[in-house]
Amino acid sequence: MLHQAQIPARKSAFALSINPTPKQNLDSPLEMMGSQMRFGRNAEIYGEAEPAEYLYKVISGAVRTYKVLADGRRQIGGFYLPGDIFGLEAGAEHAFSAEAVSDSNVLVIKRSAVMDLAARDSGVAQQLWTVTGHELQRAQEHVLLLIKSAQERVAGFLVEMAKRAPGAASTIQLAMSRQDIADYLGLTIETISRTLTQFEKSAAIALPTSRQIEIRNRAALARLNS
Amino acid sequence: MLHQAQIPARKSAFALSINPTPKQNLDSPLEMMGSQMRFGRNAEIYGEAEPAEYLYKVISGAVRTYKVLADGRRQIGGFYLPGDIFGLEAGAEHAFSAEAVSDSNVLVIKRSAVMDLAARDSGVAQQLWTVTGHELQRAQEHVLLLIKSAQERVAGFLVEMAKRAPGAASTIQLAMSRQDIADYLGLTIETISRTLTQFEKSAAIALPTSRQIEIRNRAALARLNS
DNA sequence: CGACCATTTGATATGGATCAAGCGATGTGG
DNA sequence: CCACATCGCTTGATCCATATCAAATGGTCG
Numbered sequence: 001m002l003h004q005a006q007i008p009a010r011k012s013a014f015a016l017s018i019n020p021t022p023k024q025n026l027d028s029p030l031e032m033m034g035s036q037m038r039f040g041r042n043a044e045i046y047g048e049a050e051p052a053e054y055l056y057k058v059i060s061g062a063v064r065t066y067k068v069l070a071d072g073r074r075q076i077g078g079f080y081l082p083g084d085i086f087g088l089e090a091g092a093e094h095a096f097s098a099e100a101v102s103d104s105n106v107l108v109i110k111r112s113a114v115m116d117l118a119a120r121d122s123g124v125a126q127q128l129w130t131v132t133g134h135e136l137q138r139a140q141e142h143v144l145l146l147i148k149s150a151q152e153r154v155a156g157f158l159v160e161m162a163k164r165a166p167g168a169a170s171t172i173q174l175a176m177s178r179q180d181i182a183d184y185l186g187l188t189i190e191t192i193s194r195t196l197t198q199f200e201k202s203a204a205i206a207l208p209t210s211r212q213i214e215i216r217n218r219a220a221l222a223r224l225n226s
Numbered sequence: 227m228l229h230q231a232q233i234p235a236r237k238s239a240f241a242l243s244i245n246p247t248p249k250q251n252l253d254s255p256l257e258m259m260g261s262q263m264r265f266g267r268n269a270e271i272y273g274e275a276e277p278a279e280y281l282y283k284v285i286s287g288a289v290r291t292y293k294v295l296a297d298g299r300r301q302i303g304g305f306y307l308p309g310d311i312f313g314l315e316a317g318a319e320h321a322f323s324a325e326a327v328s329d330s331n332v333l334v335i336k337r338s339a340v341m342d343l344a345a346r347d348s349g350v351a352q353q354l355w356t357v358t359g360h361e362l363q364r365a366q367e368h369v370l371l372l373i374k375s376a377q378e379r380v381a382g383f384l385v386e387m388a389k390r391a392p393g394a395a396s397t398i399q400l401a402m403s404r405q406d407i408a409d410y411l412g413l414t415i416e417t418i419s420r421t422l423t424q425f426e427k428s429a430a431i432a433l434p435t436s437r438q439i440e441i442r443n444r445a446a447l448a449r450l451n452s
Numbered sequence: 453c454g455a456c457c458a459t460t461t462g463a464t465a466t467g468g469a470t471c472a473a474g475c476g477a478t479g480t481g482g
Numbered sequence: 483c484c485a486c487a488t489c490g491c492t493t494g495a496t497c498c499a500t501a502t503c504a505a506a507t508g509g510t511c512g
């Protein structure tokens with residue numbers, strides 16, 4: 001229980017500039033209301049219990065949300081990849097902390113502006129609701145993962161990552177460390193590592209490097225995924 | 227893995243009458259749009275993958291939502307007590323099934339009516355969003371529970387139930403069986419039982435009957451709750 | 453090249469599952 | 483009203499998956 005979750009050292013809160021309103025994706029009014037910020041690897045984006053004044057969208061890189069329990073264990077709530085929105089809580093305060101997994105560009109949007117807009121435009125309101133609904137679904141799937149065996153959890157994680165990877169390519173580029181995966185799945189790094197080598201030996205995956213995973217036999221993984 | 231989760235036999239889908247629009251609580255427009263139904267113990271309210279045509283509010287009794295995995299394991303997503311709303315998914319289909327834990331009265335509300343209303347009334351839209359947000363929070367707390375030790379999970383469950391019990395009294399009336407608790411916490415009935423007797427021996431709780439739990443030392447439980 | 457950090461691999465310990473039996477309450481048929 | 487079956491719960495004995503402790507390996511950066 002103590003091997004887990006040493007809180008990673010924090011680097012500078014945000015490393016670069018605040019660009020005014022980049023217009024790279026106008027499919028939603030939200031895009032127009034934010035400014036882009038850059039966060040270095042392991043930089044904190046917000047802390048839990050901070051007022052949830054903003055909401056965020058990953059442009060590039062990857063973000064993790066997490067909570068640290070009293071005894072030091074860390075639970076990762078989710079990983080957010082380009083296109084994903086995070087920090088959208090119903091409450092006035094964040095329930096989790098958020099950090100950049102790797103150097104990341106994040107669109108930061110003032111929550112009050114969005115709420116005002118939603119009050120007038122029911123389409124925006126519905127969009128907000130839908131995003132929260134998807135978060136809920138993800139959390140429920142996370143619950144489902146956590147009752148399974150180590151093999152099933154790791155397989156489930158790989159399948160999820162493969163699904164979300166750009167173009168759903170069969171080679172996954174992992175932004176996160178084994179410790180991150182372990183803290184997401186409620187396992188230890190040793191178990192993650194052992195399970196991956198086991199998958200490799202049974203030819204379900206290949207591991208060109210430790211952060212690159214090639215899915216060789218999706219059916220075998222899905223089967224494990226119970 | 228096989229001792230868990232035999233799906234309980236289904237009784238009659240709903241046992242009694244459909245009362246037109248009971249006006250017992252008008253604090254929300256939702257109350258006016260539903261009709262009350264009675265479900266017997268273990269009766270199915272809806273099945274997963276059914277179109278989510280309605281949304282529900284517990285009037286009396288208790289409801290569980292759950293999912294059964296391919297191998298027969300059952301995971302309970304949550305328990306809903308009087309006043310709680312359930313079945314509010316962002317998707318067009320239910321992600322979980324729902325059953326009455328004990329004989330229950332449930333207010334059934336047509337989803338399309340609510341959605342129409344929300345499109346016009348931004349207050350209703352926000353209310354819907356808030357309910358989903360609370361569900362999200364609950365699911366996230368559920369995740370947090372599932373990474374903990376058996377003691378911590380059971381203690382967390384008791385504290386949660388005590389908080390939600392009418393008047394937050396120190397004696398909890400459990401509507402659900404040990405199997406339900408086990409499937410909620412990702413443990414076995416044996417572990418639930420052993421943990422409860424352990425709490426009893428350490429004087430943290432008393433067990434007048436198996437379904438009545440008196441909290442004697444909330445601090446001790448909270449401490450376990452990590 | 454050397455230091456550091458992430459990952460893998462190995463040996464052992466342990467919490468909770470599994471298998472099994474007993475117990476108490478509730479209900480049913482004789 | 484009692485005998486007996488049933489069901490939910492508890493308790494005991496043993497096993498096993500994963501944690502823990504420990505060390506080796508490999509990759510990256512100054």
